[in-house]
Amino acid sequence: MAVYTDVQAxxxxxxxxxxxxxxxxxxxGIAEGVENSNYLVHTRRGYFILTLYEKRVDRxxxxxxxxxxxxxxxxxxxxxxxxxxxxxxxxxxLAGRPAALVTFLEGMWVRRPAAWHCAAVGEALARVHIAGxxxxxxxxxxLSVAGWRPLYERARSRADALQPGLxxxxxxxxxxxxxxWPRDLPTGVIHADLFPDNVFFLGDQLSGLIDxxxxxxxxxxxxxxxxxNAWCFEPDHAFNVTKGRAMLQGYRRLRPLEAxxxxxxxLLCRGAALRFLLTRLVDWLEVxxxxxxxxxxxxxxxxxxxxxxxxxxxxxxxxxx
Amino acid sequence: MAVYTDVQAxxxxxxxxxxxxxxxxxxxGIAEGVENSNYLVHTRRGYFILTLYEKRVDRxxxxxxxxxxxxxxxxxxxxxxxxxxxxxxxxxxLAGRPAALVTFLEGMWVRRPAAWHCAAVGEALARVHIAGxxxxxxxxxxLSVAGWRPLYERARSRADALQPGLxxxxxxxxxxxxxxWPRDLPTGVIHADLFPDNVFFLGDQLSGLIDxxxxxxxxxxxxxxxxxNAWCFEPDHAFNVTKGRAMLQGYRRLRPLEAxxxxxxxLLCRGAALRFLLTRLVDWLEVxxxxxxxxxxxxxxxxxxxxxxxxxxxxxxxxxx
Numbered sequence: 159m160a161v162y163t164d165v166q167a168x169x170x171x172x173x174x175x176x177x178x179x180x181x182x183x184x185x186x187g188i189a190e191g192v193e194n195s196n197y198l199v200h201t202r203r204g205y206f207i208l209t210l211y212e213k214r215v216d217r218x219x220x221x222x223x224x225x226x227x228x229x230x231x232x233x234x235x236x237x238x239x240x241x242x243x244x245x246x247x248x249x250x251x252l253a254g255r256p257a258a259l260v261t262f263l264e265g266m267w268v269r270r271p272a273a274w275h276c277a278a279v280g281e282a283l284a285r286v287h288i289a290g291x292x293x294x295x296x297x298x299x300x301l302s303v304a305g306w307r308p309l310y311e312r313a314r315s316r317a318d319a320l321q322p323g324l325x326x327x328x329x330x331x332x333x334x335x336x337x338x339w340p341r342d343l344p345t346g347v348i349h350a351d352l353f354p355d356n357v358f359f360l361g362d363q364l365s366g367l368i369d370x371x372x373x374x375x376x377x378x379x380x381x382x383x384x385x386x387n388a389w390c391f392e393p394d395h396a397f398n399v400t401k402g403r404a405m406l407q408g409y410r411r412l413r414p415l416e417a418x419x420x421x422x423x424x425l426l427c428r429g430a431a432l433r434f435l436l437t438r439l440v441d442w443l444e445v446x447x448x449x450x451x452x453x454x455x456x457x458x459x460x461x462x463x464x465x466x467x468x469x470x471x472x473x474x475x476x477x478x479x
Numbered sequence: 480m481a482v483y484t485d486v487q488a489x490x491x492x493x494x495x496x497x498x499x500x501x502x503x504x505x506x507x508g509i510a511e512g513v514e515n516s517n518y519l520v521h522t523r524r525g526y527f528i529l530t531l532y533e534k535r536v537d538r539x540x541x542x543x544x545x546x547x548x549x550x551x552x553x554x555x556x557x558x559x560x561x562x563x564x565x566x567x568x569x570x571x572x573l574a575g576r577p578a579a580l581v582t583f584l585e586g587m588w589v590r591r592p593a594a595w596h597c598a599a600v601g602e603a604l605a606r607v608h609i610a611g612x613x614x615x616x617x618x619x620x621x622l623s624v625a626g627w628r629p630l631y632e633r634a635r636s637r638a639d640a641l642q643p644g645l646x647x648x649x650x651x652x653x654x655x656x657x658x659x660w661p662r663d664l665p666t667g668v669i670h671a672d673l674f675p676d677n678v679f680f681l682g683d684q685l686s687g688l689i690d691x692x693x694x695x696x697x698x699x700x701x702x703x704x705x706x707x708n709a710w711c712f713e714p715d716h717a718f719n720v721t722k723g724r725a726m727l728q729g730y731r732r733l734r735p736l737e738a739x740x741x742x743x744x745x746l747l748c749r750g751a752a753l754r755f756l757l758t759r760l761v762d763w764l765e766v767x768x769x770x771x772x773x774x775x776x777x778x779x780x781x782x783x784x785x786x787x788x789x790x791x792x793x794x795x796x797x798x799x800x
Contacts (some may be wrong), residue, residue: 164590167589168591184584185587186509187509187510187511188507188510255685263505264504265504267488314489359488360504361502
């Protein structure tokens with residue numbers, strides 16, 4: 159939950175006067191998102207989400223994120239659509255921060271996904287990959303294999319305080335992944351953070367995808383590995399093969415997976431698990447005093463990593479090549 | 480900012496199915512309020528605020544709070560109106576907590592009130608006092624003079640860590656107020672917490688009052704004293720006599736103040752200042768580990784208390800008897 163920057167009614171009204179949205183009627187800080195401040199804004203023309211980009215987001219990346227949402231929305235992906243101001247800009251400044259107004263998406267995120275949700279997410283992810291194919295901007299994935307060792311270095315001296323042996327386990331995994339990380343798989347624009355709280359459902363339909371602030375260019379199958387980790391484990395940390403199958407089949411109905419992608423999937427899942435283990439570990443160890451955000455449990459991702467280390471082939475995820 | 484209880488989409492949809500509000504379209508935790516969890520809920524029928532009452536709110540008080548909002552709304556006060564379910568009840572259970580759905584009020588709260596806002600608040604407060612006169616339920620003010628010494632006892636051993644001499648200053652003030660607290664002033668239903676974040680404005684109009692969860696029966700002029708403290712001091716803690724005059728004149732345009740009320744006003748302002756100094760001090764000293772709420776500065780109210788201690792008569796607040 160996060161509202162880091164308080165916005166005054168007068169400055170918000172001023173900011174909105176440069177948009178064709180009618181007068182401001184109300185706004186509320188919303189307790190969602192971790193990196194940025196978000197407000198739900200009501201004007202005479204409707205409801206919008208206002209995001210103020212806080213310091214953890216690199217301002218040079220904003221044109222990529224905002225351009226991508228525009229690009230995907232134009233291609234029929236239900237995602238927030240940036241609203242342009244009278245100067246044709248989707249990015250402005252408010253309360254000393256870069257700020258963007260996007261359309262509001264109806265729908266609820268699912269706390270306990272069922273297999274059909276996983277199937278819908280697999281399909282939606284494939285749609286994003288297909289729709290993103292001709293997006294002209296490029297953003298390197300700062301949190302891919304080359305970004306993991308620096309995170310490990312930040313955490314190593316204190317990692318064993320969380321769980322004895324954690325440091326050695328990460329070091330060994332890092333060595334393995336750096337030595338075997340695939341290089342020739344199909345790449346494109348990936349969401350890179352499609353967790354349940356970033357996917358909305360309305361009734362029995364997936365109604366929208368949000369939070370493109372980790373999107374980047376990387377291997378498409380790596381995005382699927384992130385989703386398998388985020389959606390297909392049970393609260394007791396056991397992998398649910400029915401959910402895995404549903405997600406993978408949903409995905410390949412729209413974008414067939416190449417043999418090399420299927421073969422690499424266990425390794426990509428290990429990498430995806432290590433990436434979230436490492437970022438959560440750093441967040442856990444570096445909670446700033448007075449933080450209003452509760453860090454997420456890193457060890458959840460250690461358990462997922464251990465599962466993938468034991469996987470022999472893609473059939474353990476519920477599908478055959 | 481506060482969302483203590485996470486609500487699942489399925490259980491919320493279930494809860495709402497007992498209300499005549501149509502299907503659930505979306506809901507967002509909102510970063511407002513300190514005591515309870517609040518969600519902005521969108522259904523086919525419109526927007527609502529859903530409040531889950533957390534443990535700091537006494538469940539026996541809920542009929543008073545909800546009944547009062549209903550009573551005031553029926554008498555033309557713009558306040559959230561409780562929505563009744565199909566059993567005619569405005570109070571239900573959700574996620575293990577008592578929960579109520581109320582109508583959504585448009586408007587924004589003002590971070591930097593001007594004198595005209597203070598005048599409007601004075602008028603609105605008088606309207607509440609008049610409209611509340613025939614409200615049949617009664618709730619004792621647990622945070623009036625009899626409630627202050629227990630708070631002082633909780634804080635006394637550590638108060639001087641915040642500011643040397645604070646403990647003695649509070650003790651002396653408490654003795655004075657207990658000895659001189661007025662007894663025969665007009666009483667009725669008071670809001671008791673009408674701070675700027677509980678008053679909405681839309682354009683140049685006051686559009687609504689929210690958060691009746693401290694409302695109780697007490698001296699009406701004490702409510703005005705709380706508002707003078709909350710609205711009429713500048714960020715540098717100086718009292719703004721123009722704002723004070725505006726508020727008091729706004730109030731007495733609708734409900735004339737008796738001579739005894741005017742005479743008691745400096746003392747009531749001291750009491751109101753001590754009440755918020757004490758509750759903020761206890762909150763400051765007792766922040767639970769991992770709290771997601773930042774405590775407010777108690778010393779702001781020490782400075783307000785010191786101002787009122789020097790006040791000779793009501794003319795120092797900008798009006799004459």
